[in-house]
Amino acid sequence: MRKVTILTIALALLFGLAFAGSTITVKGSDTLVRLGQRWAEEYMKKNPGTIIQVSGGGSGTGIAALINGGTDVCEASRDMKEQEYKIAESKGIKPFRVSVALDGIAVFLNEANPVNEFTVDQLKGIYTGAITNWKEVGGSDHIIILYGRENNSGTYAFFKEHILKEEDYAERTQTLPGTAAVVNAVAKDKFGIGYGGIAWATGVKDAAIKKTDSSMAVKPSVETVVNGTYPISRELYWFFNGTPTGEMKKLLNWALSDEGQKVAKDIDYVPLPKEMAEKNMIK
Amino acid sequence: MVQYKFKPKSRIREFLGEKLIALNALAAVIGILLIFIFIFKEALPIFTSSEVRQEAGIGKMLFKQEFYKGREPKWSWQPNSDVPKYSLYPLFLGTLKAAIVAMLFAVPLGVGAAIYSSEFAPRRAREIIKPVIELLAGIPSVVLGFFALIVLATILQNTLGLTYRLNALNAGIALGITVIPVIYTVAEDAMTAVPRSLRDAAIALGANPWQVSISMVLPAALPGIAAGVILGFGRAIGETMIVLMASGNAAIVSGSFVDSIRTFSATIAAEMAEVVFGSPHYNVLFFIGTLLFIFTFMINLGGDFVLMRLREKIQGRTK
Numbered sequence: 225m226r227k228v229t230i231l232t233i234a235l236a237l238l239f240g241l242a243f244a245g246s247t248i249t250v251k252g253s254d255t256l257v258r259l260g261q262r263w264a265e266e267y268m269k270k271n272p273g274t275i276i277q278v279s280g281g282g283s284g285t286g287i288a289a290l291i292n293g294g295t296d297v298c299e300a301s302r303d304m305k306e307q308e309y310k311i312a313e314s315k316g317i318k319p320f321r322v323s324v325a326l327d328g329i330a331v332f333l334n335e336a337n338p339v340n341e342f343t344v345d346q347l348k349g350i351y352t353g354a355i356t357n358w359k360e361v362g363g364s365d366h367i368i369i370l371y372g373r374e375n376n377s378g379t380y381a382f383f384k385e386h387i388l389k390e391e392d393y394a395e396r397t398q399t400l401p402g403t404a405a406v407v408n409a410v411a412k413d414k415f416g417i418g419y420g421g422i423a424w425a426t427g428v429k430d431a432a433i434k435k436t437d438s439s440m441a442v443k444p445s446v447e448t449v450v451n452g453t454y455p456i457s458r459e460l461y462w463f464f465n466g467t468p469t470g471e472m473k474k475l476l477n478w479a480l481s482d483e484g485q486k487v488a489k490d491i492d493y494v495p496l497p498k499e500m501a502e503k504n505m506i507k
Numbered sequence: 508m509v510q511y512k513f514k515p516k517s518r519i520r521e522f523l524g525e526k527l528i529a530l531n532a533l534a535a536v537i538g539i540l541l542i543f544i545f546i547f548k549e550a551l552p553i554f555t556s557s558e559v560r561q562e563a564g565i566g567k568m569l570f571k572q573e574f575y576k577g578r579e580p581k582w583s584w585q586p587n588s589d590v591p592k593y594s595l596y597p598l599f600l601g602t603l604k605a606a607i608v609a610m611l612f613a614v615p616l617g618v619g620a621a622i623y624s625s626e627f628a629p630r631r632a633r634e635i636i637k638p639v640i641e642l643l644a645g646i647p648s649v650v651l652g653f654f655a656l657i658v659l660a661t662i663l664q665n666t667l668g669l670t671y672r673l674n675a676l677n678a679g680i681a682l683g684i685t686v687i688p689v690i691y692t693v694a695e696d697a698m699t700a701v702p703r704s705l706r707d708a709a710i711a712l713g714a715n716p717w718q719v720s721i722s723m724v725l726p727a728a729l730p731g732i733a734a735g736v737i738l739g740f741g742r743a744i745g746e747t748m749i750v751l752m753a754s755g756n757a758a759i760v761s762g763s764f765v766d767s768i769r770t771f772s773a774t775i776a777a778e779m780a781e782v783v784f785g786s787p788h789y790n791v792l793f794f795i796g797t798l799l800f801i802f803t804f805m806i807n808l809g810g811d812f813v814l815m816r817l818r819e820k821i822q823g824r825t826k
Binding site for chain 2: 281282284285288291292305307308311367369374375376380381384390392393395396397398399400401409412413
């Protein structure tokens, strides 16, 4: 009797799985994980047959999973490195990159700091260690305390590439796990400076950034990132193995649609400009 | 008639049971061995692969390097750079600095508490002190790390006027809290284990309680106290979460204890999650893991050895 019951349950589960439609796994960037989850929820509401599992772990983790065949979609806040492309190729994976949203990186200052703006060059000087004192950028006579992210985060890599122009961070940069920790540290440190995603600044102030000495200082916001006036912005990517087809293509096109991009905007991500989103859709 | 519980018939079962239990005991030994082999295997390309050796050979990890032509040679930990830099010295220095602060903080407190509770405390007080100190060992290190990050760092910065909030001193003190129960437990046991006959002899010769404990019990238990200190040091070197949260994680070469530090264990914890699988950086992290494993293994072995000698010595005298 017991055996029959177990058998029935097993069969039911098996059929259940077979009829449940497709399961899509999404894995990667911690910057994108919140957006990925919201997209999955909304999409599953509209397509009850599809199951989407979203997890974080970081861009590197997601890319490694894509290479090992451990995920269908990899979320990343940076492009794949040359080395990663090489390893993928050797394993027969063809990474297909699509940008799904934008993100700006804000520079955080303590609210008591008299400094309000930097040029991109000044920022580079500060983080490479060429500028060590606040008075060199118009502040009080005190050493600058640098806070940053751990060296494998997408944010670290992006800031290094776009602001430091691939030079090394000053060795006294204190690296903290997560943007929240950086914000917290700067909020407690009068002479601190940090960086992280926009829409994180609570208890600290965002610095306005000037592209060059003569250009206007721009504060980070959804508008200034979309219209391209804020100098430190980046694309957030989804990677697939080859051009997505079937359910994955449907999911991607939905995420890039007005509806999907509105979800992004609602939870403080920066949506893609409309023509860019349409260009990225798979025909 | 007497009913024997174990009949000769059950000999096979007995045999199997015995072997099963032996297997359980062996499992831990085999486990450690396998873990070590795995970690070492992942670190091996540093020695065998010429490609990895070019980027992160032993010499590059140990000695000052001229990373850019014409610039002064230096030690630097910058694994994600166009010129990857894998100097272990800044990390070693950071690990050592945190451990030293932890020991300076924990040894006097741990040993002092052990002397008090084994020699001078009334029985009632001892029954409270011992479990409470041992309870310290049960505090999750994340909680201690969080406390050091939010509260202790601010207090230290404000009272000492420090430039860096998160530094070796801050992390070391938090580490010390986890080390105290290790030192206390071993030292207390060692002092309690000093035989009654020795104490009686000292009292008979006219020594007062203070003289008994300082001139007689303390020297007799010294190896035990040393073992506690050694084991505590091992704990301080391997502990991860506290230093990850409270030390600032900046790999600086400096002698100052109020600069930020980056330790071996925190480096592995912070970088392992996102390292490119199979890259030189990956191998180097496993190499650091191997080093940590060997360090703590040797330290614990040393501590156990000293303890064993102590037992022999004390028991030998009483015979």
